[in-house]
Amino acid sequence: MVENTNSTNTNLEYKRAKRKEEMKQQVVTFALMIVFTIIAFTMVTADLDKLFVIPILLVLAIVQVGFQLYYFMHMSHKGHEMPSLMFYGGVSVAFLTILTMLVLVWW
Amino acid sequence: MSQEHTLNPEVMPDEPEKATLEGKNKFLGFWFFLGGETVLFASLFGTYLALRGSTMGDNTPENLFGLELVFIMTMLLLTSSLTSVYAMYHMKNNDFPKMQLWLGITVVLGLAFLGCEIYEFYHYVHEYEFTFSSSAFGSAFYTLVGFHGGHVAFGLLWIITLMVRNAKRGLSLYNAPKFYVASLYWHFIDVVWVFIFTVVYLMGKVG
Amino acid sequence: MSTTIEQNKGFGATLWDYLTTVDHKKIAVLYLIGGGFFFILGGLEAMAIRIQLIKPANDFVSAGFYNEILTMHGTTMIFLAAMPLIFALMNAVIPLQIGARDVAFPFLNSLGFWLFLFGGILLNASWFLGGAPDAGWTAYAPLSTTSPGHGVDFYVLGLQISGAGTLIAGINFLVTIINMRAPGMTYMRMPLFTWTTFVVSALILFAFPALTVGLFLLMFDRLFGSGFFDASMGGNSVIWEHLFWIFGHPEVYILILPAFGIFSEVLPTFSKKRLFGYTAMVFATVLIGFLGFMVWAHHMFTVGLGPAANSIFAIATMAIAVPTGIKIFNWLFTMWGGSIRINTAMLWALGFIPSFTIGGMTGVMVAAAPADYQYHDSYFIVAHFHYVIVGGVVFGIFAGLHYWWPKMFGKILDETLGKITFWTFFTGFHLTFFIQHFLGLMGMPRRYWTYGADQGLELGNVISTVGAFLMAIGAIVFLYNVIITTIKGDKVSGDPWDGRTLEWSIPNPTPHYNFTQIPLVRGLDPLWIEKTEGRKGMTPAEPIGDIHMPNPSILPFVMSLGLFIAGFGAIYQIDNPIWLVVLIIGMGITFGAMFIRSVKDDHGHHIHKEDLDKGAGL
Numbered sequence: 023m024v025e026n027t028n029s030t031n032t033n034l035e036y037k038r039a040k041r042k043e044e045m046k047q048q049v050v051t052f053a054l055m056i057v058f059t060i061i062a063f064t065m066v067t068a069d070l071d072k073l074f075v076i077p078i079l080l081v082l083a084i085v086q087v088g089f090q091l092y093y094f095m096h097m098s099h100k101g102h103e104m105p106s107l108m109f110y111g112g113v114s115v116a117f118l119t120i121l122t123m124l125v126l127v128w129w
Numbered sequence: 130m131s132q133e134h135t136l137n138p139e140v141m142p143d144e145p146e147k148a149t150l151e152g153k154n155k156f157l158g159f160w161f162f163l164g165g166e167t168v169l170f171a172s173l174f175g176t177y178l179a180l181r182g183s184t185m186g187d188n189t190p191e192n193l194f195g196l197e198l199v200f201i202m203t204m205l206l207l208t209s210s211l212t213s214v215y216a217m218y219h220m221k222n223n224d225f226p227k228m229q230l231w232l233g234i235t236v237v238l239g240l241a242f243l244g245c246e247i248y249e250f251y252h253y254v255h256e257y258e259f260t261f262s263s264s265a266f267g268s269a270f271y272t273l274v275g276f277h278g279g280h281v282a283f284g285l286l287w288i289i290t291l292m293v294r295n296a297k298r299g300l301s302l303y304n305a306p307k308f309y310v311a312s313l314y315w316h317f318i319d320v321v322w323v324f325i326f327t328v329v330y331l332m333g334k335v336g
Numbered sequence: 337m338s339t340t341i342e343q344n345k346g347f348g349a350t351l352w353d354y355l356t357t358v359d360h361k362k363i364a365v366l367y368l369i370g371g372g373f374f375f376i377l378g379g380l381e382a383m384a385i386r387i388q389l390i391k392p393a394n395d396f397v398s399a400g401f402y403n404e405i406l407t408m409h410g411t412t413m414i415f416l417a418a419m420p421l422i423f424a425l426m427n428a429v430i431p432l433q434i435g436a437r438d439v440a441f442p443f444l445n446s447l448g449f450w451l452f453l454f455g456g457i458l459l460n461a462s463w464f465l466g467g468a469p470d471a472g473w474t475a476y477a478p479l480s481t482t483s484p485g486h487g488v489d490f491y492v493l494g495l496q497i498s499g500a501g502t503l504i505a506g507i508n509f510l511v512t513i514i515n516m517r518a519p520g521m522t523y524m525r526m527p528l529f530t531w532t533t534f535v536v537s538a539l540i541l542f543a544f545p546a547l548t549v550g551l552f553l554l555m556f557d558r559l560f561g562s563g564f565f566d567a568s569m570g571g572n573s574v575i576w577e578h579l580f581w582i583f584g585h586p587e588v589y590i591l592i593l594p595a596f597g598i599f600s601e602v603l604p605t606f607s608k609k610r611l612f613g614y615t616a617m618v619f620a621t622v623l624i625g626f627l628g629f630m631v632w633a634h635h636m637f638t639v640g641l642g643p644a645a646n647s648i649f650a651i652a653t654m655a656i657a658v659p660t661g662i663k664i665f666n667w668l669f670t671m672w673g674g675s676i677r678i679n680t681a682m683l684w685a686l687g688f689i690p691s692f693t694i695g696g697m698t699g700v701m702v703a704a705a706p707a708d709y710q711y712h713d714s715y716f717i718v719a720h721f722h723y724v725i726v727g728g729v730v731f732g733i734f735a736g737l738h739y740w741w742p743k744m745f746g747k748i749l750d751e752t753l754g755k756i757t758f759w760t761f762f763t764g765f766h767l768t769f770f771i772q773h774f775l776g777l778m779g780m781p782r783r784y785w786t787y788g789a790d791q792g793l794e795l796g797n798v799i800s801t802v803g804a805f806l807m808a809i810g811a812i813v814f815l816y817n818v819i820i821t822t823i824k825g826d827k828v829s830g831d832p833w834d835g836r837t838l839e840w841s842i843p844n845p846t847p848h849y850n851f852t853q854i855p856l857v858r859g860l861d862p863l864w865i866e867k868t869e870g871r872k873g874m875t876p877a878e879p880i881g882d883i884h885m886p887n888p889s890i891l892p893f894v895m896s897l898g899l900f901i902a903g904f905g906a907i908y909q910i911d912n913p914i915w916l917v918v919l920i921i922g923m924g925i926t927f928g929a930m931f932i933r934s935v936k937d938d939h940g941h942h943i944h945k946e947d948l949d950k951g952a953g954l
Contacts, residue, residue: 037143038222045218052211059207062331063200072335079335083327087320094214095316101147104514105160108541112164115542115629116171119582123175126633126641127574136939150515154440158511161541165503169545172582176553176564176575183563183570261562265570268562272553287934294935303937 051093058082136302141223146309148302155306163317170321173273174328181333183265188257190266190333199330202245203322209238210319213312220308225299228308232292235315239285246278270329277325280318287311356888358442361846363449364428364744370453371420377460378417379811381409386768386804389797392789402785403470404487408460410473411491414587415498416456418729422594423448423505425736426533428744430509432839433527435518435857437850440511441504442886443938448505450896455498458903462490472783474580477565477573481557486907492555493903497896499544499551506540509533518838519877520857524618527837527861528611531618532597535625536590542629543586550579559910574639581632589628592724593621595732596663599685602739603667605833606682607674610861613666620659620666627656637708646705653703660696664689680754684735687762688727695723698773713783716776722769734758734814742832746844747825753817757810764806771796771803836861841874849883852948883943891929898925 062082065075092098097106142148147156181190216231250271253259261271288311295304345353354362384405388396397405431439439445462468469491471480480488513526513534526534554576556562563569565576604611611617633641633649641649667689676682698720702711711717734757741749775796780787787793831840838855841863853876859865866874902922908915 034140041218041221045215048211048214048218052207052214055207056204059200059203059326062327063196063203066331066334067196075335076332079327079331083323086323090210090316090320090323094210094319095313101144102160104157108161108164108510108538109167111538112167112542115546115582116167118629119168119171119546119578120175120178122578122582122633123179123575126578126645127179127572129640129642154511154515157514158441158444158507161507161510165507165541165545168542169549172546172549172579176549176579179572179575180564180570183572185570261556261560262569265563265566265572268556268564268569268571272556272562272564290931290934303939 048093051089055086055089058086138302141221141300141305142302143221145220145223145300145302145305147306149306152302152306152309155310159310159313163313166317170273170276170324173269173276174324177269177273177329180265180269181329183269185264185266187264188253188259188267190329191336193253193257193259194330194333196330196334198245198249199326202242202249203326205238205242205245206319206322209235209242210316212238213315217309217312220300220305223300228300229292229296232288232308236285236288236292239281239288239315243278243281243285246274246281250275274325274329277318277321280314280321284311284315284318287314353888355893356446356890358438358446358886358888359848360427360431360439360442360445361744363445364424364426366449367420367424367427367452368744370449370456371417371424374412374416374456374460375421376811376815378409378412379808381405381412383804383808385409386801388785389787390801391797392791392794393786397785399785400467400470403472403783404463404468406783407470407472407475407487407491408463408468411459411469411495412456413725414473414591415495416452416459418591418725418733419502420449420452421733422591422729423452425529425598425733425740426509426594429740429839430512430530430533431516432743432842432846432850433530433837434513434516434521435838435851435855436512436516437854437883438516438886439508440515441508443889443892443933444504445508446889447892447895448501448508450892451501451504451899452498454896454900455494455496455501457494458497458900459490459494462487462494465490474584475554475576476580477554477557477576478567480554480576481565481573489555489558489907492551492558493906496548496551496555497899497903499547500899501896502540503544503548506537506544509537510541513537518851518854518857521862524615525857525860525862527597528600528614528617528621529594529597532593532600532621535621536593539586539590539593539625539628543583543590546579547583550576550583553579555906559906574636577636577639578632581635582629585632585635586628588721588725589624591729592732593624595688595729595736596621598732598736598739599667599688601837602681602685602735603670604861605739605835606677606679606685607671608677608834609670609674610836610864611666612669612672613662614860616662617666620662623659624656627652627659631656634703634705634708637705638712650703650705654700657696657700664693664696679738680749680751680758681735681738683755683758684731684738687758688731688735691723691727691731691762691765694770695720695727698723711776713781714776715772715780715782718782719769719772719776722772726765726769734761739833740839741821742828742844743830743839743842743846745822746827747821748828748832749821750817750825753813753820757814757817759810760806760813761810764803764808764810767803768800768807769803771799775800831863836864838862838874841866849885849943852883853880854878880945880948882945883948884940885943886940887938889933889938891933894929895926898922898927898929901925 062079065078096102147153212231212235216228216235219227219231259267261268291304291307291311354366357363357366384397385402388394388402427439427445431437465486467485467487469475469483469487471483471488471491475488475491513530517526553562553564557564557566557571563571565571565573567573600611600617631649631653633645634653637646637649678686698716702708702717702720738749738754741747775793778793778796779791780793787797828844830842830844833840838857841855842850855862855874856877858875862874899922902919905915905917905919905922909919
């Protein structure tokens with residue numbers, strides 16, 4: 023490290039600062055995830071109408087998973103075009119599968 | 130000799146996990162695998178949703194599930210997701226000891242989660258006589274949640290192996306992709322759990 | 337591949353070489369041998385079916401045995417013959433076509449092959465261990481959950497193991513095609529066979545997990561007391577049908593798309609024209625892959641999903657005829673005005689177009705849900721899917737083998753014998769299956785082991801069986817051709833067909849490292865571009881340097897062997913819990929091998945540039 027030139031050092035410092043900034047965002051994301059989870063659990067224990075609760079539960083879950091994917095798993099970074107394509111391909115098939123099991127199994 | 134040098138450069142590149150061709154391949158291949166895993170879990174979720182009403186007059190989701198334990202488990206797994214983000218943060222800063230420390234915390238949290246799950250299953254079997262063969266609901270419940278638990282166990286073994294194997298030699302461009310991919314796997318486990326606690330436990334409780 | 341070196345090696349050394357190889361060219365040969373073996377096995381089962389049906393009330397085989405034969409014929413042909421043979425061609429050709437020295441995951445490539453082989457052996461071991469599976473290749477519950485004996489257990493575990501291998505192979509090809517292309521090989525310059533492999537690999541990635549889950553659930557129901565498909569426990573057998581076909585329909589596109597790719601290579605080469613409508617062909621391939629996931633319930637029209645669901649799936653199914661039609665016309669226009677050479681590979685491509693079109697037309701017929709109530713489970717369906725799978729996939733495999741044989745083995749398959757194979761097989765194929773459309777319309781149900789003398793089905797069945805014998809003769813001639821070519825054939829140049837794509841720029845035999853220098857790709861049909869500009873070979877994209885190659889490993893073989901052993905443990909633990917020990921030992925072997933793989937560094941090795949001239953790695 024000592025032998026590094028000044029310019030690489032500044033570059034390194036800049037990158038470190040950037041990562042630190044990003045890490046702060048991650049912690050905020052985490053806090054939001056915890057808040058969402060608490061809201062979800064509270065709503066269920068609060069005995070509200072289920073037609074009201076279930077859609078909100080699902081939305082909270084999807085947003086939380088979005089946080090995981092885009093912040094924790096870095097899908098928001100560049101270089102994730104192919105991973106996104108294949109992951110969302112999987113999600114589409116997953117969606118069709120679950121929809122089928124909900125509406126085309128019992129009748 | 131030249132290989133030693135290229136895999137252990139003096140300054141880590143910006144994204145050590147994707148600095149080599151092997152790393153790029155692993156990164157991409159593993160994401161694709163997660164795409165396939167999504168369909169795998171969707172098939173299990175779908176089966177569970179189709180069969181969750183098939184309780185045969187036996188235990189129902191409402192009387193079975195206790196939300197306290199599930200809440201604790203959720204907190205454990207969510208936190209372990211954050212700690213593995215910290216581990217990757219230190220990997221990018223080339224701070225191997227701190228990376229090991231945060232991975233260690235991740236493993237402890239994962240083990241605690243797994244312990245809770247084993248207790249939960251034991252509890253259902255002994256207190257409620259609710260088993261894999263009780264009803265189609267029982268089969269679907271244990272299969273879905275058990276598959277997730279199996280993933281947790283496999284992830285723990287994987288991370289522990291990586292930690293022990295590389296404890297003495299530190300980070301290099303050869304093992305950085307391995308750590309990165311293991312952390313992706315760990316996050317994916319958390320993603321699945323978010324849907325399990327929502328769809329199985331919370332929606333089960335709501336009815 | 338390199339005969340000079342291998343002749344100096346003993347049998348043991350060669351065997352060890354193949355057991356541990358991670359070279360995609362050798363894995364291609366392994367897939368070819370494995371798939372070829374199961375193709376013969378499936379063919380023998382087909383012959384038994386046709387002999388049994390040659391006359392009314394025949395007793396060539398018993399009813400129960402007939403069920404086993406028909407189940408194993410379908411399962412073997414789809415999973416253990418067609419897919420591995422396609423993987424053989426993909427492995428042999430894809431890295432060469434995109435200008436790569438190897439695949440992205442050489443180790444996993446080898447693992448994929450061994451998983452397939454051990455899965456196939458496990459499945460076929462059932463013949464000697466109390467009877468093969470007998471619930472049809474679709475294994476519908478509750479027939480499969482209540483089938484006595486261990487036959488269906490072998491089906492479940494054999495397919496689980498070989499299915500894992502297929503998934504691994506799919507991911508490998510996806511990453512290979514994305515990451516390993518030579519400089520200048522953009523997506524829209526990739527040969528069609530590479531494109532179809534790419535789309536097919538994505539289909540594998542999304543389709544096989546559904547089969548994995550379905551097989552797990554079936555295994556749990558049969559061996560571990562769960563009730564997924566057991567109505568008395570609240571289960572529902574329709575879940576199996578959905579899971580099976582969510583996998584099963586993409587599976588037929590997984591089979592046919594590579595065949596489309598092969599024809600899209602063969603037709604331009606032997607018409608001396610570039611492929612007509614390249615962009616439309618790529619677009620049609622992607623569209624077929626996309627629509628392939630939205631049509632699975634057309635296998636379930638008669639289940640009673642209701643008119644709304646049936647209509648949606650019927651329309652989606654008919655929509656697939658559009659991209660397929662685009663392809664058919666593009667192949668015809670590729671030949672239009674071309675300087676056509678008719679040889680065996682071209683004959684298979686020419687035979688494919690009308691044959692497959694017939695299969696496609698009956699496909700639209702059975703896609704009409706109300707009409708399907710008549711066709712369902714009749715010989716009309718049997719005729720339809722053999723027209724697309726034999727007339728499409730098998731013709732494609734034959735075309736591909738004749739076309740790429742000189743690239744794989746350095747010799748051209750004998751043309752006369754090849755033409756005899758084509759004409760006997762082609763005639764036999766139409767004799768066998770065309771009449772089955774009418775047998776189906778006359779009411780002959782599929783999967784029945786016999787029929788009555790008073791049903792008017794005799795003549796049709798005799799014709800069908802005669803056709804099957806002709807196909808068998810064709811296959812035998814092909815086998816003879818392979819042997820005679822291997823013994824007597826002359827070594828040819830690296831470019832015997834005056835080819836257009838990168839694989840033909842490589843000398844014969846193909847070096848271990850494929851390309852001494854990675855080529856620079858300047859457009860579609862890169863070799864042809866260089867030829868038209870008067871150059872003999874490709875322009876290199878890099879100076880001659882050290883070449884990095886992966887190390888061989890026995891671990892893929894050991895991992896697969898472990899799962900094979902564990903399979904027996906899982907099957908027999910229901911009879912006696914002591915077999916759980918076998919299950920644990922098998923899993924222990926597999927996990928142990930995975931552990932070794934994880935902790936033992938594998939950096940590969942370098943071939944030094946000084947050694948390249950001396951023939952290192954040939």
